Amino acid sequence: MSAQENMITMHKVNKWYGDFHVLKDINLTIKKGEKVVICGPSGSGKSTTIRCLNHLEKFQKGTITINGTELTDDIKVVRHIRAEVGMVFQHFNLFPHLSVLENLLLAPTWVHKKPRKEAIKTAMYYLERVKIADQADKYPNQLSGGQQQRVAIARCLCINPHIMLFDEPTSALDPEMVSEVLDVMVELADEGITMICVTHEMGFAKKVADRVIFMDAGQIIEENEPHEFFDNPQSDRLKIFLDQILSH
Amino acid sequence: MAVYTLKEAQPAPSSNRGLFFWLRENLFSDITNSFFTLLGCYIIYLIVPPLIDWMIIDATWTGTKEEIVKSGARWIFIIEKFDQFMYGFYPEALHWRPNLVLLLCAAFIVAMKYVQHMKIKIAMILLLPVISFILISGGWFGLETVETEQWGGLMLTMIVAAVGIIASFPLGIVLALGRQSHMPIVKSLSVGFIEFVRGVPLITILFMASVVLPLFFQDGIDFDKLLRALIGITLFQSAYIAEVVRGGLQAIPKGQYEAADSLGLGYWQGMILVILPQALKISIPNIVGSFIALFKDTTLVLIIGLFDVLAMVTLTTSDTNWLGFEVEGYVFVTMIYWCICFSMSQYSKSVERKFNTEH
Secondary structure (H helix, E strand, O other): OOHHHEEEEEEEEEEEEOOEEEEEEEEEEEEOOOEEEEEOOOOOOHHHHHHHHOOOOOOOEEEEEEOOEEOOOOHHHHHHHHHHEEEEOOOOOOOOOOOHHHHHHHHHHHOOOOOHHHHHHHHHHHHHHOOOHHHOOOOHHHOOHHHHHHHHHHHHHOOOOOEEEEEOOOOOOOHHHHHHHHHHHHHHHHOOOEEEEEOOOHHHHHHHOOEEEEEEOOEEEEEEOHHHHHHOOOOHHHHHHHHHHHOO | OOOOOOOOOOOOOHHHOOHHHHHHHHOOOOHHHHHHHHHHHHHHHHHHHHHHHHHHHOOEOOOOHHHOOOOOOEOHHHHHHHHHHHHEOOOHHHOHHHHHHHHHHHHHHHHHHHOOOHHHHHHHHHHHHHHHHHHHHOOOOOOOOOOHHHEOHHHHHHHHHHHHHHHHHHHHHHHHHHHHOOOHHHHHHHHHHHHHHHOOOHHHHHHHHHHHHHHHOOOOOOOOHHHHHHHHHHHHHHHHHHHHHHHHHHOOOHHHHHHHHHOOOOHHHHHHHHHHHHHHHHHHHHHHHHHHHHHHHHHHHHHHOOOEHHHHHHHHHOOHHHOOOHHHHHHHHHHHHHHHHHHHHHHHHHHHHHHOOOO
């Protein structure tokens, strides 16, 4: 396999918060178009791992290479990487003072310097795709959680990223809204974008993921294709974890 | 098993509506409430009718001082000295210049409401102070120069307040951002400045600006007294604005910064487009509160020899023809201050409503 096809390479990535060792020697290679689901107990470092990928968190040791560019603290490199990597947050983080459409226009017009008319066209196309174009002029707080998260996904897509990171995208949603967000994510996955998703939606993992990764205590404990991962877990810790989340 | 159909909403019973119901519910719901209602009415009865008698019914509006027979307010004093209250010693023939500035400001506020184009708005914001300054001080385009010693009255109050408000606002925002900065030098300079200024009374700063500052300049460099006071007030006010804005910044969830970062916005883009609009919106009531306090604090310029509208009371009532008219003078000035401060607070409420995107 050629190196060019590796979208993300994490090599011996280590991170500390003060004296607390949050990430221990994370090695992870993700190919172009691959869908990876990361799960694990809270505090296991799964969110921190994906937040390192777009430099929301700094790491102290190791290397991360994204689409051929090594991630450093250099502001130009960071801005280049952030144009390649979109991120969807647990709490949506839409900008409440801007309408839905303005939320989508912000990065294309200010960061990527696209003409406004073109940006509006792109924005409406993606709002159409997440089935929310009729709400374009509303403000985020006027929408339901599921609608807000779909807007957040559309906002990411507007910067045309190669990689999408999802940080527990359905954890803050009311149960009846989870599926509308997952449906959009499944559609995205079918289109071949590289996706890393931190989630506890095991149904989604089984359906979409090429690979599922289990993290605990800042390390990758086990990774496998979903079928094997769920039906034939190897480590005790994963067995216990799966028992706990699948028991109800 | 049971299945229920959805019910239509019904109007509230009529006994819950109407004036009589409102009175009983709000003013006379029980003995304590009734007592305080009656007490309140009695206090209003004690104060309001005599005040109206004094201010309007028994007041003297026309004629000369010698013809006063009524026992109420002698407003002829205010009418006689009106120009001095408004303009201080600004030459009478040139009063049209500050008047024009006032008109321009009113036009500006209206225009800001209706002009949509951002570039025109910014041009207006930048042009208004320049035009106002040229009109009031003169010296350009054949306009006769009026020294700042001649500026006074309400005009001076408005100038000091306006300059203090307009100049301290951006400076305060920069200081607030500086205080949150990750750069240690920027941070400690901002914190040092803010805490120093907040620990010192405005009078001290005004005295320093007018007495101490000139000692640092070489002889012969005369630095306008009003300008020194304006710089002092601006620095003073910016420290307070910085703290108010910092409160707003702290109320913005971390996720907003992260979302701005993850979309690739740079520091200033993120601040100007995402963080500050939200932080300032939250801070509007406190910012306006601080501006109202500043407006009233401008009276302190009196102690460094600038004659604002309050100082005009002292000055006009020391005219030997008009001795003993302090009450009318102070009541008049009180009404001016109240009208302006009340307008500011109402304006802040309308701005808040305008920016409300919660529903």
